[in-house]
Amino acid sequence: MSTRKEIISSFYAQYDEDGRTARSRHGQLEYRTTMSFIHRYAAKGSKILEVGAGTGRYSIALAKEGMDVTAVELVESNLEVLRENGKGIMKLKAFQGDATDLSRFPDNAFDVTLLFGPMYHLYEADEVNRAIDEAIRVTKPDGVMMFAFLSVFAIMYANYFYGNWAEGQAENFTEDYQVRHFKEQLFTGYDIAEFEGLFREKPVEWITTAGVDGLMEPIEKRPDFSMTDEEFEALAEWYLAFSEKRELLGNTNHLLYICRKQA
Numbered sequence: 001m002s003t004r005k006e007i008i009s010s011f012y013a014q015y016d017e018d019g020r021t022a023r024s025r026h027g028q029l030e031y032r033t034t035m036s037f038i039h040r041y042a043a044k045g046s047k048i049l050e051v052g053a054g055t056g057r058y059s060i061a062l063a064k065e066g067m068d069v070t071a072v073e074l075v076e077s078n079l080e081v082l083r084e085n086g087k088g089i090m091k092l093k094a095f096q097g098d099a100t101d102l103s104r105f106p107d108n109a110f111d112v113t114l115l116f117g118p119m120y121h122l123y124e125a126d127e128v129n130r131a132i133d134e135a136i137r138v139t140k141p142d143g144v145m146m147f148a149f150l151s152v153f154a155i156m157y158a159n160y161f162y163g164n165w166a167e168g169q170a171e172n173f174t175e176d177y178q179v180r181h182f183k184e185q186l187f188t189g190y191d192i193a194e195f196e197g198l199f200r201e202k203p204v205e206w207i208t209t210a211g212v213d214g215l216m217e218p219i220e221k222r223p224d225f226s227m228t229d230e231e232f233e234a235l236a237e238w239y240l241a242f243s244e245k246r247e248l249l250g251n252t253n254h255l256l257y258i259c260r261k262q263a
Contacts, residue, residue: 004121004122004123004127004183005074005098007183007184007186008074008075008121008186009074009075009076009077011186012075012077012078013075013077017054017055017078017081020054020057022057024217024220025216025220025227025232026213026214026216026217026220026253027213028232028236029212029213029214029216029232029235029236029239030212030213030253030254031057031058032236032240033210033211033212033213033236033239033240033243034058034116034148034212034254034256035058035061036240037146037210037212037256037258038058038062038112038114038146041112041144041146041207041258042062042067042111042112042144043111044065044066044067045066045067045068046067046068046111046112047067047068047070047109047110047111047112048062048067048068048069048070048110048111048112048113048114049069049070049072049102049105049109049110049112049113049114049138049139050062050069050070050071050072050113050114050115050116051072051097051099051102051113051114051115051117051118051131051135052072052073052074052099052115052116052117052118053071053072053073053078053082053094053116053117054073054075054078054082054116054117055078055081055082055085056071056073056081056082056085056086056092056094058114058116059071059082059086059092059094060082060085060086060089060092063086063089063091063092064089066091067091068091069091069092069093070093070094070095070105070110071086071092071093071094071095072094072095072096072097072099072102073094073095073096073097074096074097074098074099074118076096079094079096082094098118099115099118099122099130099131099134099135100122100127100130100131100134101130101134102134102135102137102138105138106138107137107138108137108138108139108140108141108143109138109139109140110138110139110140110143111139111140111143111144112139112143112144112145112146113135113138113139113143113144113145113146114145114146115131115135115145115146115147115148116146116148117148118131119131119147119148119149119150119195120148120149120150120187120188121183121186121187121188122188123181123182123183123185123188124183128198129198132147132198132199132202133202135147136202136203136204136261139261140261141261141262141263142260142261142263143260143261144207144258144259144260144261145204145258145259145260145261146256146257146258147195147256147257147258147259148212148254148255148256149189149190149195149254149255149256149257150187150188150189150190150253150254150255151189151190151191151192151249151250151251151252151253151255152172152173152179152188152189152190152191153189153191153250153251154189154217154218154250154251154252154253155168155172155187155189155253156168156169156172157215157218157251158217158218158221158253161218171185172185172189179191179194191250192209192249192250192255195255195257196209196257199257199259203261203262204259204260204261204262205259205260205261205262206257206258206259207258207259207260208244208256208258209244209246209249209255209256209257209258210243210244210249210255210256210258211243211244211248211249211251211252211254211255212243212252212254212255212256213252213253213254214239214243214248214251214252215251215252217253
């Protein structure tokens with residue numbers, strides 16, 4: 001039986017995470033929309049913690065903007081790239097660590113806490129709750145937290161229209177259509193209300209839930225897909241305007257749950 005860390009590390013050792021949000025239109029839209037939400041709540045000079053920082057696309061960009069950024073990444077191969085890409089950036093610190101244990105950091109230490117990867121790969125209820133509780137603990141009162149998660153419905157739309165629908169349905173749903181979560185999935189998806197429900201008893205105030213990449217991933221797989229840079233700029237502005245509409249959330253692959261720690 002492989003551990004969660006072994007499964008995740010094996011995947012990312014073979015995957016170009018460093019270029020993920022740059023090499024495709026859906027990745028570019030995810031990055032553009034996510035950065036827009038970060039800038040909405042993080043002022044210049046903010047003390048930011050990014051947990052599950054990957055190869056540092058967000059952490060490095062924010063540190064270059066003058067924010068005081070601490071990055072935590074579980075996968076050693078990703079962390080090596082992050083440290084290499086972040087060389088010479090004075091306001092960036094990087095550590096190896098797991099979202100379920102942020103004990104190296106004191107209580108109430110950060111203005112903004114970002115979890116942009118861990119919730120994709122946490123399956124057991126106790127680990128999910130520990131990651132949420134740790135993020136809340138290290139965030140200052142009135143500080144903002146952003147949790148990225150995946151829509152289980154968008155996972156189905158993006159990956160299982162290729163003669164493999166039954167396989168995807170069996171992997172992601174029980175026979176009575178309840179959402180399944182187990183580590184061998186690698187990426188686990190949520191019903192939107194299910195994910196929001198994780199915070200119901202937590203000391204946080206919900207701000208918004210937003211999509212960050214819309215229907216772009218399955219559409220981009222079409223052989224006739226085409227989009228110029230000018231068209232993409234128009235799309236990015238249009239999508240940001242509608243990214244929080246409830247009726248659209250289930251169709252987007254990546255989402256943000258944004259909340260504020262109660263004082």
